[in-house]
Amino acid sequence: MIRLSPAASAGLRDVAPILLGLVPFGLITGVSGAAAGITAIDMVFMSAVVYAGASQLAAVSLMAASAAPWVVLLSVGLINLRFLMYSASLAPWVQRYGPGARALIAYLLVDHTYALSVIRYAREDESFDRRDYYLAMGVVVWLQWSVMTALGAVLGAQLPATLQLDFAVPLSFLALLVPLVTTRPTLVAATAGGALAIVLAPLPYSLGMVIATLVGVAAGTLAESVVRGRPGAPRGVEAR
Amino acid sequence: MNRPDVWLMIVLAGAITFSHRAAFIMLGSRLRMPPLLRRSLAYVPAAVLAAIVAPALTVRSGVAVGPFDVRLIALLGAGVVAWRARNLLITFIAGMALLWSGIALFG
Secondary structure (H helix, E strand, O other): OOOOOHHHHHHHHHHHHHHHHHHHHHHHHHHHHHHOOOOHHHHHHHHHHOOOHHHHHHHHHHHHOOOOHHHHHHHHHHHOOHHHHHHHHHHHHHOOOOHHHHHHHHHOOOHHHHHHHHHHHHHOOOOOOHHHHHHHHHHHHHHHHHHHHHHHHHHHHHOOHHHOHHHHHHHHHHHHHHHHOOEHHHHHHHHHHHHHHHHOOOOHHHHHHHHHHHHHHHHHHHHHHHHHHOOOOOOOOEOO | OOHHHHHHHHHHHHHHHHHHHHHHHHHHHHOOOOHHHHHHHOOHHHHHHHHHHHHHHHEEOOEEOOOOOHHHHHHHHHHHHHHHHOOHHHHHHHHHHHHHHHHHHHO
């Protein structure tokens, strides 16, 4: 039996409530991979190497749609750009640890480990073992993700085609997208990106998706400047 | 796609993803992000997800779908559920239920 440090135990306590919420996303990602024709083994490999749900979903659906390899890779890169922000925000907290520990911290960086750790670090003092806290959470979330995507991939391959499980792919993207749209600029970014993607859909290799994303990002950034620039306008106006 | 090609793609996708995660944690303050880039990054998730999902609403196998397409209606219904519930599992169940009942009724 391994004895956990107090910080590691605190990490496990903090991450426990969100583990249940992660079950469906892992299963659905695995099922979507199977629906897109990715084998369970490849899905497990992907979960271990890429370890980022939304980008794994995008990659399998684009590969199934015969997108050009560079389009698949660019989409993965774009969806995972948020990790640059997380990395920048987390870096000052973990600078005192060695390169090996920091590489492991980087590998295990996902939305949940990021959010929980920066909240906790801000409350604790210098003596808090940030590495133990983070790695305890990170390993549990990683294990859960690997097991759930594998389970989803195996189950998905057994289920009959009449269930239309390939519908899981656009459905999960929609479920990820809608809660993101909380401000006017994000609404502008999503609308511009979505509308242009429809217009450009005839372009080969899903090229239209890449152009639409870049224009959507530019439109959102521009809209933010407009909202900010207007005198008296509140910051981050609710879209609804 | 051949399996070695799939594996190569997965390894490259993993390398790109790790480089984003590791950039500041490994290189620390030696990296600087321009403010405009930092602001723009906030809009990437919404734009990229919308750009992926929107053509799935309106085009299937390269052909535009009609306004009474079962999948289109099921996705729009799931969109309303996603907006109200903000929960992946509930949205997923609602969308699949809408699709199955649509096929059972009109399919």
